[in-house]
Amino acid sequence: MSASDLSAREINHPATAPGENLNLEIVGDGAFTTADMTLSVGPAHPATHGVLRVVLEMDGERVKSAHPVIGYMHRGFEKLAEHRDFRQNMALVNRHDWLSGMTNEMGLALTVERMLEMEVPERAQWIRMLCAEYNRILNHLLFVGSYGLELGAITPMFYATRERERIQYLLESATGGRLHYTYNQPGGVKIDLPKGFLQQSVELVPDLRKRIQDLEDLLLGNEIFIARTRGVGPLPPEVALSYGVSGPTLQATGIPEDVRVTEPYLKYDQVEVPVPVGENGDSWDRFYCLLNRMKASLHIIEQVHDHIPSGPVNVKLPKMVKAPEGSTYVRVENPLGSLGYWLESDGGRTPWRLKMRTASFSNVQMLPYLLEGTLIPDAISVLGSVFFVVGDVDR
Amino acid sequence: MSDVLARREQALTPDETAELIAATVGDAAVLGTTVEYGTFTLHVASEHFAEVARACRDERVLAYDFFDCLFGIDAREEGFDVVAILYSTSTGNRVALRTRCPGGREAPTCPSLTEIYRGANWHERECWDMFGIEFPDHPGLEPRIFTIETFEGWPLRKDFPLASRVVKPWPGVKEPAELDEDGNVIERQPQLGDAPGPYELDKAMAEQAKLANPQAAVDPATAEGEEVEDALGTDAEQAPDSGAVLAGDAEQTQEQHEDVKSEAREKAEEKRKAAAEARARKAAERAAEGADDTGVAEAAGGAVEPGEDQFPEEATAEAHPEGDESWGNDSDAPPVGGDSDAEPTGDESDGEERS
Numbered sequence: 001m002s003a004s005d006l007s008a009r010e011i012n013h014p015a016t017a018p019g020e021n022l023n024l025e026i027v028g029d030g031a032f033t034t035a036d037m038t039l040s041v042g043p044a045h046p047a048t049h050g051v052l053r054v055v056l057e058m059d060g061e062r063v064k065s066a067h068p069v070i071g072y073m074h075r076g077f078e079k080l081a082e083h084r085d086f087r088q089n090m091a092l093v094n095r096h097d098w099l100s101g102m103t104n105e106m107g108l109a110l111t112v113e114r115m116l117e118m119e120v121p122e123r124a125q126w127i128r129m130l131c132a133e134y135n136r137i138l139n140h141l142l143f144v145g146s147y148g149l150e151l152g153a154i155t156p157m158f159y160a161t162r163e164r165e166r167i168q169y170l171l172e173s174a175t176g177g178r179l180h181y182t183y184n185q186p187g188g189v190k191i192d193l194p195k196g197f198l199q200q201s202v203e204l205v206p207d208l209r210k211r212i213q214d215l216e217d218l219l220l221g222n223e224i225f226i227a228r229t230r231g232v233g234p235l236p237p238e239v240a241l242s243y244g245v246s247g248p249t250l251q252a253t254g255i256p257e258d259v260r261v262t263e264p265y266l267k268y269d270q271v272e273v274p275v276p277v278g279e280n281g282d283s284w285d286r287f288y289c290l291l292n293r294m295k296a297s298l299h300i301i302e303q304v305h306d307h308i309p310s311g312p313v314n315v316k317l318p319k320m321v322k323a324p325e326g327s328t329y330v331r332v333e334n335p336l337g338s339l340g341y342w343l344e345s346d347g348g349r350t351p352w353r354l355k356m357r358t359a360s361f362s363n364v365q366m367l368p369y370l371l372e373g374t375l376i377p378d379a380i381s382v383l384g385s386v387f388f389v390v391g392d393v394d395r
Numbered sequence: 396m397s398d399v400l401a402r403r404e405q406a407l408t409p410d411e412t413a414e415l416i417a418a419t420v421g422d423a424a425v426l427g428t429t430v431e432y433g434t435f436t437l438h439v440a441s442e443h444f445a446e447v448a449r450a451c452r453d454e455r456v457l458a459y460d461f462f463d464c465l466f467g468i469d470a471r472e473e474g475f476d477v478v479a480i481l482y483s484t485s486t487g488n489r490v491a492l493r494t495r496c497p498g499g500r501e502a503p504t505c506p507s508l509t510e511i512y513r514g515a516n517w518h519e520r521e522c523w524d525m526f527g528i529e530f531p532d533h534p535g536l537e538p539r540i541f542t543i544e545t546f547e548g549w550p551l552r553k554d555f556p557l558a559s560r561v562v563k564p565w566p567g568v569k570e571p572a573e574l575d576e577d578g579n580v581i582e583r584q585p586q587l588g589d590a591p592g593p594y595e596l597d598k599a600m601a602e603q604a605k606l607a608n609p610q611a612a613v614d615p616a617t618a619e620g621e622e623v624e625d626a627l628g629t630d631a632e633q634a635p636d637s638g639a640v641l642a643g644d645a646e647q648t649q650e651q652h653e654d655v656k657s658e659a660r661e662k663a664e665e666k667r668k669a670a671a672e673a674r675a676r677k678a679a680e681r682a683a684e685g686a687d688d689t690g691v692a693e694a695a696g697g698a699v700e701p702g703e704d705q706f707p708e709e710a711t712a713e714a715h716p717e718g719d720e721s722w723g724n725d726s727d728a729p730p731v732g733g734d735s736d737a738e739p740t741g742d743e744s745d746g747e748e749r750s
Binding site: 070071074076078079080082083114115117238239241242243244245246255257262263326327328329331338340342344352353355357361362365366369394 | 431432433434436460461462463464466468469478480484487489491512513514516517525539540541542543550551555557560
């Protein structure tokens with residue numbers, strides 16, 4: 001399929017109210033013809049993780065075309081960011097993807113630090129890595145649990161919630177927050193880890209590894225799970241790249257692309273970062289990559305335990321943090337994919353432009369490609385396996 | 396992964412990339428390169444924007460296969476910039492193609508990349524929604540991707556005001572744009588059209604509440620006259636240790652109660668000074684215009700005779716002057732300077748009665 005074919009397919013983008021163009025035709029006299037039907041999934045639907053609306057053109061049980069309708073959660077973060085200084089923006093960016101607050105604020109902190117050419121203390125960098133990896137596991141655990149839920153397995157959600165609680169407890173002891181941490185700041189992290197944090201962390205890792213193995217045993221080898229996901233929604237790698245798909249969805253297509261490896265930031269060049277890859281890019285592969293990214297994170301956390309030095313955790317900031325004139329683009333590996341911040345500064349105390357390149361936006365854009373031609377139950381399987389957060393799509 | 400790192404050795408430098416693109420597309424296409432803060436930006440002529448992107452994708456040594464993002468930037472008077480960021484998974488290079496949209500601020504346009512990268516579709520729709528930049532070859536910019544269909548204006552342009560700041564100013568003094576070099580607040584006089592602050596809103600709400608429930612507003616006013624009469628007699632002297640100490644009794648109070656705190660003492664001192672000032676002012680006013688006396692009498696509910704208005708002045712204990720203005724019995728009070736001092740009297744004695 002050429003790119004032009006695809007563009008033509010995306011022109012028809014209905015923006016009507018649900019049921020407005022419900023095109024049902026009642027045919028009498030024994031003649032058996034079916035009319036195409038427009039099915040609006042969402043904006044409030046359990047299968048969509050938030051307020052994503054997908055308008056499906058249906059031919060019987062089969063999806064003829066799908067049109068994601070986004071913007072229900074648009075909060076204008078890029079405009080708001082232009083009215084806040086860099087420290088205030090930390091509280092803003094950990095909200096566009098509310099499951100990955102630590103990674104987001106770390107990304108902005110790295111962006112500002114690069115423009116200020118600021119030296120960040122060693123210990124702060126390792127702490128950032130540690131917290132970011134825990135945040136990644138938190139994020140992935142939720143998706144593992146909810147994906148099982150969508151396919152009819154209730155137990156994994158309970159297991160995942162239990163482990164999430166333990167990690168949240170740990171992160172809360174250091175940052176004070178369970179979801180919106182606001183722990184990073186330009187030049188380091190706000191305060192040092194509390195006493196006993198590392199000890200608890202060391203004890204937690206083997207437990208988590210065991211629990212993640214439980215989840216894997218529950219789902220990956222499950223006959224029903226395999227039947228629902230194997231071969232469903234295959235994504236070719238070149239299509240994924242052309243759409244800018246990243247994260248586990250891209251790794252499932254067989255491309256070992258991970259910002260932590262290809263453009264190392266913090267101290268990721270000093271640790272071993274395993275990158276799981278799939279083969280077919282189907283729902284099973286995406287889920288497999290998600291699970292194995294958690295194991296990779298645990299592996300990184302263990303290495304952080306070995307490396308973390310003592311010392312200061314932040315630098316003394318001037319009263320007003322002002323980025324010099326210019327622009328820069330920094331990518332970090334968000335749990336859902338590649339997250340980028342383009343920061344354009346005019347030398348003032350607020351950004352002139354802060355573009356948030358979020359992983360979910362590109363991933364959701366690819367959905368019509370995957371959903372076309374699938375059956376309704378498979379559409380749920382596909383929607384759940386392209387991991388996204390709607391707040392991250394709409395910003 | 397190893398072959399990626401191996402190919403990275405052969406990745407082109409920014410200058411080589413610019414040369415290669417200039418050779419492929421034409422010298423006119425490349426306007427310059429900048430590398431700042433580790434970000435390689437290739438400035439491209441607008442009419443060659445799509446061709447350059449195609450060359451970036453198709454040239455084997457460049458191989459920018461990953462479409463990262465595309466967005467607009469407000470470039471002040473000169474219009475708008477469009478930046479497309481491309482990444483190569485094989486060489487690990489990244490480039491930001493930047494172009495200035497022709498058409499100025501009125502009708503900015505930019506060539507579409509949807510034919511080259513599928514991912515450009517939504518990014519260009521977002522760019523149009525936020526900046527109003529037209530992409531003529533785009534398969535369908537409408538409907539607006541983020542805002543509602545009936546939305547007017549281009550939100551991310553700098554001349555589009557942030558609505559939440561217009562409705563209500565930044566709470567506190569932390570508006571980052573209003574601080575000077577050292578982080579101190581720049582005092583700014585309210586401009587015409589500025590939104591009312593929280594205090595103004597409170598007053599407006601008080602007005603509304605009064606209109607909605609006139610009974611509550613009338614009651615204290617009628618009670619005032621009686622209370623003032625009481626206060627004139629023995630009441631004020633019997634309760635000298637309450638919050639609203641009469642200024643004239645302040646010293647006596649201190650003597651009677653050894654345990655009065657120093658704060659209260661200072662307050663009493665202040666009150667006495669204020670009362671003395673007010674007395675002097677009032678005397679001057681009375682000397683100037685004798686007609687004012689009737690106003691005082693009216694203000695105190697007709698109960699205070701001209702000779703006795705010394706007491707209301709003394710009782711001007713300004714415990715909460717703002718509250719008195721908005722919530723007090725000022726419904727029938729003339730808002731003339733010295734006379735409004737008579738008003739809190741009723742309130743103070745009122746408070747004593749209740750306590």
